[in-house]
Each structure stands twice: as structure tokens, then as C-alpha cells.
Amino acid sequence: MIALKLTSVKNFMSHLLLSETFDNFLFIEGEIVTFNTFTIDGYIQKAFFPEEDPPLMYSSWKDLRDYCFTLIKGKKTPLSFKFIFSLSPNNIARLITQNNLDYTPDQVQGLYLNIRYDGTTLQCITGTSLKTFTMDKSLEQAWDTMVQKYLSQKQIPYERDQ
Template sequence: MVSYIMNTKNCMSVLLLSSRFDNFSFISGEITTYCTFQIDGTYHPEFYPDNENESPEPYVRWKQVREYCFSLIKGKQTPLRFHFILSLAPDQIESLLQNEGLPYQTSDIKGLYLNFRFDGTRLTCTTGTSFHTFVLDKSLEHTWDSMVTKIFTQKGLEFEENR
């Protein structure tokens, strides 16, 4: 599902200045202003001595990089472009599967993604579903698209769907 964000400024405020997406995993990001900044969201536990912040998840949460991304974007000039890939966190994927009665295990799913892309004029968000193996069943994809519609509505984001 592709959603055209109707109010870019409001969406950026929700994404960068609020905690509403903080529990999503941050996969990667790219921000182009006076140069291009690329951010890989892979968690590196060896950075912390004595594993004091050890995380069983492969990616950091959005809340850990949100302020850094905001610091790169804020200013008088609009970024030339940016792209953020977020994913529903593993514990939330497990809850979704159980609540919706879907026939999958968390280990079957590589990610349920939100791709926020700004091209200099328009902000879009594309959903994505990825499994570790090939799957013909589209029930999870449809459930994720419906959930994203609800999330956007709850978070006050105005959008127009293009399925």
C-alpha cells in the first residue's frame, strides 16, 4: 500500500518531535541536505562495555535515532530528500500474529515495514511485508496494511491511499 501524506509538516512533527513511532525498529535511513547522511540501524552490542545495554533485537528502536535524524533535517531549508525504513518491532509482530489469529510464527517474518520517502516535494509512506521464505498467502500483508491505516488515523496523520 502506498499512502500519500497530505500534510508533510504535520507528519514530520509526529515522526521527529513526538514519541508516537518510538517503539518501531529503525532499519535504515538516508537524509540529503548539503550532503547525504546514511544511517544503518543495525544494533552493535559490542559498543557497550559489559553488555549493559544488550538487546536481543537486531535493530535499534526509532527513539534511539529520532533526535539525531531531526538534528540533520531541522533548519531553514527543506531537505532535498530523505528515506526512513521502520519496521514493527519483533515483540509487536508477535502480538499482531496472536491478536489476528494468523498462521505464522514470529521467526517466519523478516519484517513489517514502513518506508517514509520525501522526494523534495511530496512525502509518501509505503508498507512492506517480508518473509524469510516465499509465501503465497497475502493475509499478513492485508492485515499489516489495515493496521497501518489505523496507526496513521490514531496518530493524526492525514493520508490518501493508493493500493
């Protein structure tokens, strides 16, 4: 787990709300605090789709981005917000393969990206959850490295929090 301070709020918000940068991440949950507190659960309600079976348990950020943008946009900045994203199962498998890790995708509960804004500071915190206990931190380290490379590739400036 690493904590990264996102040094340009405007740049990051543009990537988050106006571009496809995070569209392939799964949206686990979120909270936006403006004139009210809006809580969003990313869990897909399968009963809403009786004729079809959704392929994933959670919505993608792409499916919720415009809705969240509607809640955030305006003349006043939000008091706070937090979003929890997860790498998709296909991308978890790809990360394991690319890094030659001794894990199988079904051992991984999730690789998470926690985005937090407190009214002044924007932070990104990584997280790893496994279905079994292990002392091996290679997956966590690979995920932390990948997140930093991804942010750099997308030209999202950050500093590593100590």
C-alpha cells in the same frame, strides 16, 4: 504492500521528529539529503557494548530521532530523505495473535514502513518480508490495515496512492 501519500507534510514531520508516535519502531536504515548526504545504518554494533548484549539487532527510532531531527531542522527543508522502519518482534507477535493468522513470529523477517520525501511529496509504503515462501497474503493484508488504522488513530492524514 500499499502506498500512502501523506497529505500534510508539517503534521507528519511533527509526529516523526517531535513526538513519540514512531518511537517503538525499529530503525533499519535511513538517508537524509541536505547540504550533504547522511546515511544511517540502524544495525546495532554489538562490539560497542562489550559488557552487555543488546536485546535487538536494530536501534529503535526513539534512539535516533533526536539525531535525525538535528540533521533535518533548519531554515531550508531537506532535498530528500528516506527511512525504513520495522515493527518490533513483540508487536509482530501481537499482530499475528490479534488477527488469528496462521503464522509464527519466527517466520516473519519484518513488517516494514518505508517513509520517503522527495522534496515535495511525502509517501509511506508498507512492506512484508517472510523467511519462507507462501501464497498466503493474510499477514500482508493485516499489516496494511494496521498501518492505515495507526495513521488514522494518530490523526495523520493520508490518501491511498493508486
